[in-house]
Amino acid sequence: MIAAKARFRYAKKLQRIAGYRVPDFAFNGGAFMDILVSSLDYDSLDRTMRSQIIQFYKDFLECKCKESPQCGCPERKFALKILELRRLGLDHRQISEILVDDYGVEIYPPTDILSFLEDSVHTLEAIRDVARIEGKEKLLQETIDAIREIEGK
Numbered sequence: 384m385i386a387a388k389a390r391f392r393y394a395k396k397l398q399r400i401a402g403y404r405v406p407d408f409a410f411n412g413g414a415f416m417d418i419l420v421s422s423l424d425y426d427s428l429d430r431t432m433r434s435q436i437i438q439f440y441k442d443f444l445e446c447k448c449k450e451s452p453q454c455g456c457p458e459r460k461f462a463l464k465i466l467e468l469r470r471l472g473l474d475h476r477q478i479s480e481i482l483v484d485d486y487g488v489e490i491y492p493p494t495d496i497l498s499f500l501e502d503s504v505h506t507l508e509a510i511r512d513v514a515r516i517e518g519k520e521k522l523l524q525e526t527i528d529a530i531r532e533i534e535g536k
């Protein structure tokens with residue numbers, strides 16, 4: 384699970400501002416998300432941190448599940464975001480830079496992104512094979528396209 388490796392780069396700084404413990408891992412048990420959603424004084428953050436946190440919230444935390452943010456959507460959306468960036472043609476280093484710039488979130492080492500992309504291709508290949516056997520043409524084509532885009536061919 385790639386989201387489990389996402390660290391909030393400015394956790395220490397945020398902790399000083401917030402005055403309570405902020406976990407390093409951005410998706411860890413929902414604790415960080417609860418802080419984001421509830422009690423942070425946004426005016427005390429600098430402009431960059433504020434926009435990163437708001438972007439993080441918008442892109443990963445907004446869902447209508449009752450158990451949100453413990454529903455699994457944030458982690459799934461984060462994984463999809465990485466795949467989406469890859470499908471736009473970015474390599475793992477560029478993806479890593481975007482995650483820092485946009486969300487203040489770091490995957491270290493960036494080669495973990497590479498492993499995640501390879502794992503995703505393997506999963507898609509398994510889905511593709513089943514789709515082929517079961518004659519699901521639309522799904523088959525979608526997985527073939529996704530694999531090609533992730534592999535960058």
Ligand SMILES: [Zn+2]
Nearest residue numbers: 446448454456
């Ligand atoms: Zn959800």
